Amino acid sequence: MSTENASMTDLTTQPATLASELFAPGVGAQAGPPTTPASDTGTAGDVQPGAHSHGGPTPTGSPAERFTSTDPDAFGVPTGREETWRFTPMKRIKPLLDGADSDARLSWTTDLPEGVELTRAEAGDPLLKGLPEPVDRLAALTRQRADGADVVRVAKEAQLDRPVNLGLAGTGGDDAVVWGQLVVEVGAFAKATVVLDHTGLARYSGGVSVLVGDGAQVTLVSVQDWAPGAVHGGQYDAVVGRDATFKQVVVTLGGDLVRLVSNVQYAGPGGSAELFGVYFSDETQHQEHRLWVDHAVPNCSSNVLYKGALQGEGARTVWIGDVRIRPSATGTETYELNRNLVLTDGARADSVPNLEIETGEIVGAGHASATGRFDDEQLFYLCSRGIDAETARRLVVRGFFADVVQHIGVDALQDRLMASIDTRLGALPALDEQPVEVA
Amino acid sequence: MSVLEIRDLHVSVGEGDDAKEILRGVDLTVRSGETHAIMGPNGSGKSTLAYSIAGHPKYTITGGTVTLDGEDVLEMSVDERARAGLFLAMQYPVEVPGVSVSNFLRTAATAIKGEAPKLRTWVKDVKTEMSGLEMDPAFAERNVNEGFSGGEKKRHEILQMRLLKPKIAILDETDSGLDVDALRIVSEGVNRSREEGDIGVLLITHYTRILRYIKPDFVHVFVNGKVVEEGGSELADKLENEGYASYVKTAEVAQA
Numbered sequence A: 001m002s003t004e005n006a007s008m009t010d011l012t013t014q015p016a017t018l019a020s021e022l023f024a025p026g027v028g029a030q031a032g033p034p035t036t037p038a039s040d041t042g043t044a045g046d047v048q049p050g051a052h053s054h055g056g057p058t059p060t061g062s063p064a065e066r067f068t069s070t071d072p073d074a075f076g077v078p079t080g081r082e083e084t085w086r087f088t089p090m091k092r093i094k095p096l097l098d099g100a101d102s103d104a105r106l107s108w109t110t111d112l113p114e115g116v117e118l119t120r121a122e123a124g125d126p127l128l129k130g131l132p133e134p135v136d137r138l139a140a141l142t143r144q145r146a147d148g149a150d151v152v153r154v155a156k157e158a159q160l161d162r163p164v165n166l167g168l169a170g171t172g173g174d175d176a177v178v179w180g181q182l183v184v185e186v187g188a189f190a191k192a193t194v195v196l197d198h199t200g201l202a203r204y205s206g207g208v209s210v211l212v213g214d215g216a217q218v219t220l221v222s223v224q225d226w227a228p229g230a231v232h233g234g235q236y237d238a239v240v241g242r243d244a245t246f247k248q249v250v251v252t253l254g255g256d257l258v259r260l261v262s263n264v265q266y267a268g269p270g271g272s273a274e275l276f277g278v279y280f281s282d283e284t285q286h287q288e289h290r291l292w293v294d295h296a297v298p299n300c301s302s303n304v305l306y307k308g309a310l311q312g313e314g315a316r317t318v319w320i321g322d323v324r325i326r327p328s329a330t331g332t333e334t335y336e337l338n339r340n341l342v343l344t345d346g347a348r349a350d351s352v353p354n355l356e357i358e359t360g361e362i363v364g365a366g367h368a369s370a371t372g373r374f375d376d377e378q379l380f381y382l383c384s385r386g387i388d389a390e391t392a393r394r395l396v397v398r399g400f401f402a403d404v405v406q407h408i409g410v411d412a413l414q415d416r417l418m419a420s421i422d423t424r425l426g427a428l429p430a431l432d433e434q435p436v437e438v439a
Numbered sequence B: 001m002s003v004l005e006i007r008d009l010h011v012s013v014g015e016g017d018d019a020k021e022i023l024r025g026v027d028l029t030v031r032s033g034e035t036h037a038i039m040g041p042n043g044s045g046k047s048t049l050a051y052s053i054a055g056h057p058k059y060t061i062t063g064g065t066v067t068l069d070g071e072d073v074l075e076m077s078v079d080e081r082a083r084a085g086l087f088l089a090m091q092y093p094v095e096v097p098g099v100s101v102s103n104f105l106r107t108a109a110t111a112i113k114g115e116a117p118k119l120r121t122w123v124k125d126v127k128t129e130m131s132g133l134e135m136d137p138a139f140a141e142r143n144v145n146e147g148f149s150g151g152e153k154k155r156h157e158i159l160q161m162r163l164l165k166p167k168i169a170i171l172d173e174t175d176s177g178l179d180v181d182a183l184r185i186v187s188e189g190v191n192r193s194r195e196e197g198d199i200g201v202l203l204i205t206h207y208t209r210i211l212r213y214i215k216p217d218f219v220h221v222f223v224n225g226k227v228v229e230e231g232g233s234e235l236a237d238k239l240e241n242e243g244y245a246s247y248v249k250t251a252e253v254a255q256a
């Protein structure tokens, strides 16, 4: 019998008011806007095998297979009413969906440690045929229009001495869509970190496929530090080999619209996938992260932790976390958590965890989702030590992000991202200095 | 010399029809150099008193005054109270994910002192105080209260008191949940502050055990939202032997 942790929707709520008002007598807790359909985050309790984890009618038999195809027309033209598109502002993604073939490229800056080669695979290359297929029209268009792929190959058993860094900068000025397809192929027992660092202004649709060899340990970091106005769509796939470890860290800070779909499948037993993400949406930014972890192989694990903060009018985030444990995936262990911190009025976070369990023989499965305001007990604790409410709020938000950013494991990048988050939050007194070493 | 004066303090929790009076006229004066023990049964309102002085938003002051050296404490924000020299060691310290102890301590010290402490002396001070409380240096890199044991939380509270050097420290059941070793270590930390300077201490406790380590000058018995008897440390011995039963009864009769 499988069980599932109860959903958690009770993040303490506190209006993000000015320092002077924060603890004024009579200021009660105020919930943010109801950001999640109740049926999606209700307490799930015990889940029978075969049951959908949410309320509502229990589906009979297995859930429908997810449709995939390399042919864009097989998906039809999305209207915005489809499940996969219903959260996306169609007007703003339209430039990508309508985008013509183009020769436009991002400007690449690469740092390739020893043991890594960067090559090009032509459209007919068998490597491309074997990749996980596109799951929506945009991804299929991208696969087609990218016309081949850039391939980062890490030799088997290579232990890279530093991360592979791909700086991918939009050059702006041009309305043409940049189509890209990247394949990261890591040989068995190799250990590698690959950083995709997106900056600048672009309309970019890029597929990323990571093939993790048996026993390999791979970290893929994707930073979306785009300039305002950028539009970025992408399907990320990971195929995790036997006993391999895959970690993905997605950091979305910039751009007008970012919509990333991350899928994980396991090629053999014993694989482990960790999907971390942070996003910070300011006024009018739309940041959408859709995850799909498909457990079809025994004894694999997945762990998902996404945290987001929103501030300003029209700030919008969407997190969809689908995890499926198929009948064959005995011994699975999975947990997913999404937390959203709504810093001001006028922002909206959608959070939809979704767990399908089709075998009772699992180690554990759970999900939690919480969207709310500041935890006023945390703020009280900090303020009771003399820290003003404004600084306390920044400390809490900074900590909220640091909790995920520290999983990147690349100090310089972590520092840069935290600095960029600090800038968004305003300068933090006393914390811009170096951390104090006590030891 | 500092003095914290609490006069006829009335406090309630809850809103509107759910409002419930917890403190029913508390009078108390704590001066520099004095240690006052507040002893009372569970639910008598001891934490409510502590939180109300610190300014927790959950509690509504419905009457009375609290002043520190003549300044109206109730008018101050939570952080202003701390900067004015009040400190509350909490019964249940709060976890703050992603914020390291060292960053937290330094930010707090900067706020209290009004400027960032000199890095060199600060690092030395933190080290000294941590070793005084028998805390592992690695502790500083952990996130505030995250995954701390009960004893670690209380040591961390006293560490903050040592570093922030308040005028008046309120210790809310700092002794609860501590084993004998931890109780001794924490008490020695408090006693160092008492010996070094003229800190005023308001020691809230349910048990007399901690009073063997920290000798109070005054003992106040707290029942049903107010002080019902006051005396010297001999009063603690009486409570040790007889418990709160007689006081609770009297309070019930008085209320009826």
Ligand SMILES: Nc1ncnc2c1ncn2[C@@H]1O[C@H](COP(=O)(O)OP(=O)(O)O)[C@@H](O)[C@H]1O
Pocket: B013, B014, B020, B022, B040, B041, B042, B043, B044, B045, B046, B047, B048, B049, B058
């Ligand atoms: N938020 C609250 N809502 C309702 N009652 C409360 C709340 N907080 C405390 N109380 C009640 O106030 C009384 C005093 O609590 P407290 O100050 O914590 O007592 P003590 O610290 O002496 O054990 C208790 O009866 C408790 O149930």
Ligand SMILES: [Mg+2]
Pocket: B046, B047, B048, B091, B172, B173
């Ligand atoms: Mg208490």
